[in-house]
Amino acid sequence: APNAVIGNGSKIGANCTIMSSVTIGENVKIGANCVLFPGVCIYNDCEIGDNVRIHANSVVGSDGFGYAHTKEGKHIKIYHNGKVVLENDVEVGANTTIDRAVFGQTRIKQGTKIDNLVQIGHNCNIGEYSIIVSQAGISGSTTTGRNVVLGGQSGSAGHLHIGDFTQIGARGAISKSLPAFGKFSGHPLLPIQDWLKLQALLKKMLKKK
Known part of the structure; x- marks a missing residue:
């Protein structure tokens, strides 16, 4: 468009x-x-591969949320000198933010699809063909294997790894690294069958009252 800036x-x-x-x-x-x-x-300095679609008002490469803290309680900004790399065939939904790395790169690998209103922190590495659903948040330096699915409003702490083909249900809270091929849900996060059993037990307890 005529008013684009390059x-x-x-x-x-x-x-x-x-x-x-x-x-x-x-x-x-x-x-x-x-x-x-x-x-x-x-x-x-960001890099975007072939066949990438980035929807309205998304931001790629803004600074991560990183500060050094003084004894007096002040927050001193850490400059982020890295970049973001989106590989081929990635799609990014509207109003999503992908933060640049402190050093090195935040990388979204080939074929990953990201929904609207997702936050991906600095130095994350998202594996091939993953699905990240609306309002999910991934803290800095978290990595995933390929074909990971993160349900809506799920979130992870930082510096974790989520194994290949693992699925996280909506609002799942990831506080530790997870193995490949797992299915988890809830807060605290449980294997999905255990989480379903817990919900059934809670329902029975409420009925007894």
């Missing part, structure tokens, strides 16, 4: 569509056949 040194591949009010920072690399919907903001 920073110095940025490169955009063939057959891309850059819509109204998109802002692309300096030294950004965007592959072929990408669509950036209105209001998308890509910060400096």
